[in-house]
Amino acid sequence: MNTKQIYYQDPYQTELDCTVVSAEQAGSLLNVVLDQTIFYPEGGGQPSDRGTLGTAHVEYVRVSDGEIIHQVKGDLKKGDAVKGTIDWNWRYKYMQIHTAGHLLHDVLMTIVKDLKPIRGGHGKKAFLEYEGELDVSLKEQIETEVNKIAQSGLEVVTKEATYEELERDCQFLPPNLPRNKPLRMIKIGDYPSMPDGGVHVKKTDELGKIWIANITIEDGKTNVRYGVVGNN
Ligand SMILES: [Zn+2]
Numbered sequence: 001m002n003t004k005q006i007y008y009q010d011p012y013q014t015e016l017d018c019t020v021v022s023a024e025q026a027g028s029l030l031n032v033v034l035d036q037t038i039f040y041p042e043g044g045g046q047p048s049d050r051g052t053l054g055t056a057h058v059e060y061v062r063v064s065d066g067e068i069i070h071q072v073k074g075d076l077k078k079g080d081a082v083k084g085t086i087d088w089n090w091r092y093k094y095m096q097i098h099t100a101g102h103l104l105h106d107v108l109m110t111i112v113k114d115l116k117p118i119r120g121g122h123g124k125k126a127f128l129e130y131e132g133e134l135d136v137s138l139k140e141q142i143e144t145e146v147n148k149i150a151q152s153g154l155e156v157v158t159k160e161a162t163y164e165e166l167e168r169d170c171q172f173l174p175p176n177l178p179r180n181k182p183l184r185m186i187k188i189g190d191y192p193s194m195p196d197g198g199v200h201v202k203k204t205d206e207l208g209k210i211w212i213a214n215i216t217i218e219d220g221k222t223n224v225r226y227g228v229v230g231n232n
Pocket residue numbers: 044045098102196197198
């Protein structure tokens with residue numbers, strides 16, 4: 001990867017001076033690679049950042065062949081020095097939703113023992129999906145508990161981790177974890193670590209109110225739809 005991932009070093013940084021490493025026309029957009037970036041590329045269920053590079057608009061950011069590609073509307077060329085600015089309201093909202101999803105999962109696992117996580121989505125329609133059936137009458141208890149714990153202001157730690165560390169510290173490991181790139185993890189308070197490459201808030205009292213929209217059960221699987229009424 002040619003790009004320094006500044007969004008991991010400081011998820012709260014909203015502006016960064018960067019240099020265009022390459023810019024290639026792709027349809028109506030430019031595929032731009034930068035020397036360093038604060039733009040989070042879509043991944044792990046968390047939406048891509050958007051914002052501006054100088055006067056150009058960053059519409060979407062993704063990882064392709066190991067490079068962070070900024071899909072840009074505007075005029076940029078190799079060697080240009082530009083100021084990157086992310087849409088902070090957008091980013092912060094999805095940081096809150098993503099962290100809230102992990103906290104909700106952690107709390108759920110202390111209340112219900114026989115669920116196994118399948119996947120989560122932390123975009124507009126945020127959800128957690130499990131193998132197994134959750135007793136839907138627990139909805140209010142879970143909601144109350146997760147908010148009580150969120151308000152207590154637990155520390156959220158995210159960092160790089162080796163596969164061996166993840167194997168040792170995590171309660172659940174997805175079967176398809178890549179072995180050929182640096183992995184990352186999240187740990188909230190004293191809950192178990194989870195493999196995760198997202199960007200997160202630093203403390204759970206930044207989350208605002210977490211609510212469970214609904215819980216549906218189908219074919220032995222549980223889907224928990226949730227949201228966050230944020231602080232911004
Ligand atoms: Zn995650």
